[in-house]
Amino acid sequence: MAMVTILLLALVLLGSSVWVGLSLVGIGVIGLEIFKTMPVIRLLGQDVWTSLTSPELVALPLFILMGDILFHTRLAEQLFRGLAPWVSPIPGRLLHINVLGSTIFAAASGSSAATAATIGKITLPELLRRGYQPSIAMGSLASAGALGLLIPPSLVLIVYGVLTGVSVLELFTAGIVPGLLLASCFSLYVMIHAILFPNVVPDEKITMTLAEKLKATIGLLPMVSLILLVIGSMYGGIATPSEAAVMGVFGSLAIATYERVLTVKLLMAATASSVRTCAMLGLILGGALFLAKAMAFLGIPGQVGAFVASLHLSPVALIAVLIVFYVILGCFLDGTSMIVMTLPVTFPLINAAGYDPIWFGIFLVLVAEMGAITPPVGFNLFVVQNLTGASLGAVSKSIIPFFLVMVAFTLLITLFPQIVLWLPSLI
Structure with a gap:
């Protein structure tokens, strides 16, 4: 009865456009008031305070601020100029800049929407002006932009680590190989598509000497240096994720200063954007952690676990069901909300099935990436x-082949989990 009530409350509150964070709190409060006799308000206050003052969360607002500062610099323009000479000879030509540029920028921003917006404002107008087919230009950008959720420092991985108690550093390490492989799969699809349908790419070549190519590549140094500073300090054991985030903020300020765009107006805009994002994520996190505790008091995870066990699903079949479940859920919720709402139920199931929590974190990010490009609420769309x-329909149609690549890649890491777990096992 409690599980049915919780589901109905979720449908009513989320369907009535109540903020996700408030909906999660409301579901927990009403459920406990109906089925348990306990000081709900005191529990709510203690739980929210404890969860939102967790030391692991310090890195979250700092990485958000770093990404917001970089958003106002000219790094996307430098990425385009630096990568264009090298991808020109490859089938698909400048379309690969959407993938490579998003991969590089994702390693500094940690945000899917910020990656797509920053890279896209430079690449899309230029690609369309040169005569590239709009469909594959839009699809490659929306899909590759979602790499911001996977490649460290991923904001979603920080949230997952806080909610489950899994090491954020190990999650960051686990995201590197899948992130690079998925980017390679996107580029491989672009190459195959360009070979099969040559008309999607204009017949042009960028002719430059090696010296000119190297000179253009110098523009990549600020971004690469920042990535090495942030990621290298964590994996080298020099800094914790929170300390690396501090260095990332100072590094982004240094880049803005070097480019002579650092102004009071930029700082105010970046700070205001970061505060809005942090407030939204904080409300969702607080609500999710309280709902998880409420569901534990009500015994719902155990009930769901017993029901799933009665179906006698194999571990692979369970993952297949979860993919379908999360894809459907991703049509209506953003990735962070989707993950925090379902973890109290799915995490025990995955542990019971014998899957590694680090692997499951990467799996969740992959299905969240799918949600970022599925209508009607896919942010990247x-x-x-x-x-x-x-039109939204045209953009949605453009991502279909890339969405299928994501599904295939998710099945691949399910069959070969060492793709995810190999690198973390080395640290």
């Missing part, structure tokens, strides 16, 4: 639509 003026 809105970013691309805003950049191009195309």
Whole structure:
């Protein structure tokens, strides 16, 4: 009865457009008031305070601020100029800048929407002006932008680590190989598509000497240096994720200063954007952690676990069911909300099935990436639509092949979990 009530409350509150964080708190409060006799308000206050003052969360607002500062610099423009000479000879040509640029920027921003918006505002107008097919230009950007959720420092991985108690550093390490492999799969699809349909790419070549190519590549140094500073300090044992985030903020300020764009107006805009994002994430996290505790008091995870066990699903079949479940859920919720709402139920199931918690974190990020490009609420779709003026239907259609690549890649790491777990096992 409690499980049915919780589901109905979720449908009513989320369906009535109540903020996700408030909906999660409301579901927990009402459920406990109905089925348990306990001081709900005191429990709520203690739980929210404890969860939101967790030391692991310090890195979250700092990485958000770092990404917001970089958003106002000219790094995307430098990425385009630096990468263009090298990808020109490859089938698909400048389309690969969407993938490579997003991969590089994701390693500094940690945000999917910020990656797509920053790279897209430079690449999309240039690609369309040169005559590249709009569909594959939009699809490659929206999909590759989602790499911001996977490649460290991923904000979603920090949230997952806080909610489950898994090491954030190990999660960051686990995201590197899958992130690079998924980016390679996107580029491979672009190459195959360009070979099969040559008309999607204009017949042009960038002719430059090696010296000119190297000179253009110098523009990549600020971004690469920042990535090495942040990621290298963590994996080298020099800094914790929170300390690395501090260095990332100072590094982004140094880049903005070097480019002569650091102004009071930029700092105010970046800070205001970071505060809005942190407030949203804080409310969702507080609500999710309280709901998880409420569901534990009500015994719901155990009930769901017993029901799933009665189905006698194999571990692979369980993952297949979860993929379908999360894809459907991703049509209506953003990735962070989707993950924090379902973890109290799915995490025990995964542990019981014998899957590694680190592996499951990467799996969840992959399905969250799918949610970032699925209508009607895929954030990256809105970013691309805003950049191009195309209809939501056209943008949604453009991501279908890349979405299928994501599904295939998720099945691949399910069959070969060492793709995810190999690198963390070395540290």
